[in-house]
Amino acid sequence: xxxxxxxxxxxxxxxxxxxxxxxxxxxxxxxxxxxxxxxxxxxxxxxxxxxxxxxxxxxxxxxxxxxxxxxxxxxxxxxxxxxxxxxxxxxxxxxxxxxxxxxxxxxxxxxxxxxxxxxxxxxxxxxxxxxxxxxxxxxxxxxxxxxxxxxxxxxxxxxxxxxxxxxxxxxxxxxxxxxxxxxxxxxxxxxxxxxxxxxxxxxxxxxxxxxxxxxxxxxxxxxxxxxxxxxxxxxxxxxxxxxxxxxxxxxxxxxxxxxxxxxxxxxxxxxxxxxxxxxxxxxxxxxxxxxxxxxxxxxxxxxxxxxxxxxxxxxxxxxxxxxxxxxxxx
Numbered sequence: 028x029x030x031x032x033x034x035x036x037x038x039x040x041x042x043x044x045x046x047x048x049x050x051x052x053x054x055x056x057x058x059x060x061x062x063x064x065x066x067x068x069x070x071x072x073x074x075x076x077x078x079x080x081x082x083x084x085x086x087x088x089x090x091x092x093x094x095x096x097x098x099x100x101x102x103x104x105x106x107x108x109x110x111x112x113x114x115x116x117x118x119x120x121x122x123x124x125x126x127x128x129x130x131x132x133x134x135x136x137x138x139x140x141x142x143x144x145x146x147x148x149x150x151x152x153x154x155x156x157x158x159x160x161x162x163x164x165x166x167x168x169x170x171x172x173x174x175x176x177x178x179x180x181x182x183x184x185x186x187x188x189x190x191x192x193x194x195x196x197x198x199x200x201x202x203x204x205x206x207x208x209x210x211x212x213x214x215x216x217x218x219x220x221x222x223x224x225x226x227x228x229x230x231x232x233x234x235x236x237x238x239x240x241x242x243x244x245x246x247x248x249x250x251x252x253x254x255x256x257x258x259x260x261x262x263x264x265x266x267x268x269x270x271x272x273x274x275x276x277x278x279x280x281x282x283x284x285x286x287x288x289x290x291x292x293x294x295x296x297x298x299x300x301x302x303x304x305x306x307x308x309x310x311x312x313x314x315x316x317x318x319x320x321x322x323x324x325x326x327x328x329x330x331x332x333x334x335x336x337x338x339x340x341x342x343x344x345x346x347x348x349x350x351x352x353x354x355x356x357x
Contacts, residue, residue, distance in 0.1 A: 114174040115329040121276030129277045130270040136310035138263035145342040150183040151256045152343040156284040158334035171326035183346040194346035220257040227267035241272050242296045283314030284336035
């Protein structure tokens with residue numbers, strides 16, 4: 028059955044009723060499954076509101092629901108002048124034959140990385156850039172998606188076992204998050220991620236247990252790469268697990284939201300490429316992007332539908348406090 032734009036809006040509102048961009052753990056999985064099932068009637072992913080990536084990044088099938096409630100917003104968002112046309116990228120051919128080799132190198136680098144270990148009374152800090160893209164004209168048939176520019180983003184995720192207060196800061200606007208546990212679940216805390224299996228097949232099987240298909244599994248793992256801090260062995264296992272997903276390909280010439288060039292690891296579904304970007308030399312994760320690989324209602328091939336760049340990660344002693352520069356990792 029084809030879904031209409033109103034159907035998708037309803038599902039998004041159910042997942043994010045106040046427009047906070049902070050779905051629950053279960054809803055992250057729901058949105059991943061929804062994005063993977065959008066049919067040819069729309070030919071595009073669920074439209075983004077405010078930004079592209081969810082606040083909480085959690086392993087599907089690993090933890091249960093955790094309610095993420097925005098309790099305070101302060102500051103005034105800056106006025107943005109939208110671009111006249113959506114940003115476009117060059118659609119290059121992918122190479123699935125190189126996937127095991129490249130992801131193996133990325134996993135090896137991840138396993139050797141030095142990662143700070145947060146304590147229960149601390150916060151995982153992530154600074155990033157994310158694109159604001161308005162797909163409303165495309166869904167309403169009045170024009171293509173509009174790339175509205177980039178916004179600065181910082182998150183502080185509490186590591187308290189009982190939830191705690193987190194914080195999002197986007198372009199100077201603060202949103203406090205009350206991470207209230209529900210249903211026996213837990214946010215994607217370092218301690219929880221450390222319990223994931225490090226055997227790639229076991230890890231993939233665990234993700235697939237609740238993922239509707241391979242794209243949902245790919246998106247679920249990708250969410251962990253964006254805003255979390257995990258033990259090196261777990262990061263390495265995630266990359267090796269992705270290498271086991273059929274259709275994952277290596278794409279040259281990728282570029283993140285900060286303009287950094289790298290190599291892409293991607294999966295194409297429904298005329299769209301979901302791509303993670305890695306530094307070609309250090310193999311560190313840079314960011315992600317999504318774009319059309321075929322002409323469709325959202326626009327011509329190459330139309331950008333999502334873009335991020337992770338600039339720094341670290342451990343902070345309090346929400347709103349930025350770790351010292353020497354304590355940050357890329």
